[in-house]
Amino acid sequence: RKAIFLMKTRWEKRAEFLKEYTEQKIKYVKETWESQQQIGKWCKTHLLPDKSEEHYKKAYRLRGVQLKTWLAEKKVKAENEIDHRLKIAKWCEKELGLFPEARAEYTAAYELKKTSAGDADAPDTHFNLGRWCETVGLDDEALKEYEEAVGLDAKHNGAKSALTRIHNSIEYKFKQLAVEYDRNARAWHLTVAVEDQADLRFMEEWGKKIQELSKYVFDITEGQFYIADCEIEDASSDGRIIIEKGKMNWRGTGNAQGQGVLAFCIGSGNPDWVVHCAGKNGVGVVAHEIFHGIFGLPDEYYQEPQCECVMRAAPNPQKLCDSSNHIGGGRRPGPEGSEGKDCWKIIMDRKAFNATVRHPNPDWAWAETSSKKPPRRGDDFELRNNGGDLKYRGIRFNEPPKTVIRIIDN
Secondary structure, rough: OOOOOOOOHHHHHHHHHHHHHHHOHHHOOOOOOHHHHHHHHHHHHOOHHHHHHHHHHHHHHHHHHHHHHHHOOOOOOHHHHHHHHHHHHHHHHHHHHOOOHHHHHHHHHHHHHHHHOOOOOOOOHHHHHHHHHHHHHOOHHHHHHHHHHHHHHOOHHHHHHHHHHHHOOOHHHHHHHHHHHHHHOEEEEEEEEOOOOOOHHHHHHHHHHHHHHHHHHHHHOOOOOOEEEEEEOOOOOOOOOOEEOOOOOOOOOOEEEEEOOEEEEEOOOOOOEEEEOOOOOOOHHHHHEEEHHHOOOOOOOOOOOOOOOOOOOOOOOOOOOOOOOOOOOOOOOOOOOOOOHHHHHHHHHHHHHHOOOOOOOEEEEEEOOOOOOOOOEEEOOEEEOOOOOEEEOHHHOOOOOOEEEEEEOO
16 A cells, blocks of 8 residues: 655645744743844744744844943943944844845944044045945945045045946946846846755755856846846745646656646736746746746747747747747737737837837847857756847946845745
8 A cells, every 4th residue: 555645735834833833932032132033033934934024123123222222321332333233234134134124224334434434524534434335335335435535536546446446346237237127127036936845955956047047038138137036945835936746856748757748837927927847847948937927928839930939849949039030920829918029029018127128139249159169058958059248337247147046945
């Protein structure tokens, strides 16, 4: 006989953890920031993210109250408050993931530093404050202070050099690109849910795959889209990309686990789109399905010959069809408004991107094909083109900003 193990659903486990939290854990939580942080960590690892955030924010408030009390009782000298603010900012950023709160603390430290910086009309005051801002990662404030110094003394070589250095640094321009792309919905925030219980190695492999997928998307869209961050969680069904139960080691059709489609998208072109796939699907397959979801692109494989497009049947090339090579006349089921349009036209017409997408992108240069070097391949062995680079504010990038990967191992 075969033993049958009935696994609890994520929601059943969450209900059990919530009961334990209500009946046991909450009773022992003290009104200290350390205790609130501790229970917040427990909630985060026990499927209670809303409770986790609640306790983390309370921990932040209590630590702020503690600092004010220490200052009032002169347990902390006023001149040391800046250091404490920076500690709280880094704690919020690294331990709690409270980024707006971290920014507020960095800003508070900056304002305090300004009051003790010296003569506000002296160029060196602003120059020295700018250098301090750089050491704590406040690039925007650093630029502001250096500009103030140059405004007071146009010949201040230190401030002028600092402005040039920051403006021309790859790190700063990457940051500006990320802000601009996020504002125009072109920096994607994805979630991957693995319905099975997965080991850390599997989720780390998917983290690498998402990085590769971001580069694939960056190349295929001529440097105009990339994946900003992705959260990967196992024992979950709550994600933009869902790796279906029992398919962690499945590559697609023709395998031991049976016949079936490689992957599919529900809600093409709608805000609540979801991609269902297998654990061994390659970047080309995942990109094809995500392009259904985010762009609302229809399939290009209902006619013969097919379009030279990533939306055709595999093996699909790393390109999107445009008016010069789109082959019409096939049955292309897609969302309303996609009828008769090539893929690039559909993308450019989407209002979500604020009319910022262009094709061909004048800021994009394709790399020359090398006869000595074969095209790169994705992890699903699809032939890939040589990619290219994006000219942005005077610097050329051949990679998108690095994707931030967060793994939640349940």
